[in-house]
Amino acid sequence: MAALTFDLQTTDSASKARAGKITTDHGEILTPIFMPVGTVGSVKAVTQKQLYEDVKAQIILGNTYHLYLRPTLDVLESAGGLHKFNGWHKPILTDSGGYQVFSLANNRKIKEEGVIFQSHIDGSKHLFSPERVMDIQRTIGGDIIMAFDECPPYPSDTKYAKTSMELTHRWLDRCFTQFNNTPDKYGYTQNLFPIVQGSTYKDLRKASSEYIASKGATGNAIGGLSVGEPEEMMYEICALCCDHLPVDKPRYLMGVGTPWNILENIALGVDMFDCVMPTRNGRNAMLFTSKGVINIDNKKWEKDFSPIDDGIDCDTSNYYSKAYLRHLIKSKEILGLTIASVHNLAFYLHLVTEARKHIQQGDFVSWKNEQVELLKTRL
């Protein structure tokens, strides 16, 4: 049992894109990678078998805030951790709960100590502090766990962004102290990734990246992007962060994004992504395909009996027709939500796998530029 390692296999000569291999105690992850979001221990509407076989997921996310409230740590600890609880035996990453505390919980109060909030389910009061969040993630049992940070909204003024970043850094120190003072719980090694903040201010982002890099973690994350800022600004900030984060450690851009966002950020040096978009948009009739974006609700698909997407290696996308999926979504059938979610996730995994192939082949940038145009097409 060993800490996460990152083998940087290829760096693109025409961009900063990288192909690599992350090794964890639950197996290997080929990068760049997209991680499906499994909020409460379930990737919404998708079975573990579909994740393994159709989506070909290599790692999934769990949300600390949700799992802490339901099924509760008591149940997760009795099960022997989240892998045993939900039957996902490949790597798991858990977020720190910070983002959900700010977006979902009620009556939250940020103090130096941590954040006091009320559950969105039953109104019960809780404290998330850096120490507590380390303990919680130890108990959930992710292979990669995230530092407790504050994610400032967009836009934030310089003063707020700086104060918030400094708090995030102090919390980070406390996270590492607690993490280093507590053992792995289930016999495999957990890894703590710190998170760069600093809103949209380059000087703050540079300082934060350098501070995060100084921690010598096995991997590093970029937070606080894709929160409403213009796309170009996201790319600019992400590029800056990547340039100041270690080359030999995986870089994880949190909560991003559309297929084209992912390709552009791969070009800037990002290795890991997560986003609810493929599942959430899928449930709302929006499909990302190898030929462009489809609103499957649209009447034009009513008699289109061609496969949802025959351009990717996914049984579900190849098996069901656009007309059938449209009918299911229009009729509010649960199966429609499953098929759309499996397809969109499989497409995201297909996309990062193709990106990796083109990085290794040496034609990533030209391929990426073509794909970005193509994938944005509204069919």
Place this chain on the structure above:
Amino acid sequence: MAALTFDLQTTDSASKARAGKITTDHGEILTPIFMPVGTVGSVKAVTQKQLYEDVKAQIILGNTYHLYLRPTLDVLESAGGLHKFNGWHKPILTDSGGYQVFSLANNRKIKEEGVIFQSHIDGSKHLFSPERVMDIQRTIGGDIIMAFDECPPYPSDTKYAKTSMELTHRWLDRCFTQFNNTPDKYGYTQNLFPIVQGSTYKDLRKASSEYIASKGATGNAIGGLSVGEPEEMMYEICALCCDHLPVDKPRYLMGVGTPWNILENIALGVDMFDCVMPTRNGRNAMLFTSKGVINIDNKKWEKDFSPIDDGIDCDTSNYYSKAYLRHLIKSKEILGLTIASVHNLAFYLHLVTEARKHIQQGDFVSWKNEQVELLKTRL
């Protein structure tokens, strides 16, 4: 391409239970059989792959009323029928829409000609007549299609029951005339099953069974049971109908029921069953298992990490724990609906497969009596 045949393989010596084999142009069905209900062309929350591999379904149902309204006959005909539309390549049975017209549609008016009703979706007006319902089912493309009947409510007085039965018989004549005057649409043979009615009156049921038997159909159905009458009355009427329906044709008891209802009716000579109970109750946290009935919502399952049911051959039931399924259902996760539905359907298919085995072994009745007790147990 040939009409449905029924090979009666074994008749139990201690009961009227039978093991047989139905052959259709879409393959064979071993009886007794349970048919999952695929209302609008989808067995709710279950993929076709799960139906093939986990549930091991041999035939599924489609509902004429629902499919006629959505996706509409125009779409189904363009697809080349329901099998091609939904990707289910084994046999399909469609009901006549009669039951849904009475239970779901608005402002229905029963006349000699047929039933005029308004769609529960958009209020549009439609007429279902025997002729129209034959044409609709021709277009949907079921391997087995059902006669258009009136299903009287329970209780009905003798006069209403008799008038209704006579209407059903006149409609049946018109169904056969239309059926015989129209060709198969998609290159395989469709089969029309007539339906015994007569409410809870033995003289009517006997007369109706004899009338239905006189039609010489490739299979026969018993309708109008499990509509609120006491269980013992259902068994009594079902036994009477079975005794007056041909021995050498499959007998289909419509809309029944619990696992123990199914076993008792197999003992009376029924070969085919359908019911929404496994999927509907599954979505409401009620599981039928090889050890009894489980309300998975119950706190007692919170830390029960044993498989949902290791007594049946279903990957889903063996893979996920009771605690995990409980968590999903409590958290209103879509995956919970899928797992519960797949499990309950797999259990129903397991049950009829076991029944068949015991009929062939010659110990059906003692096995059935044990199972009925066991399966009713509240765990």
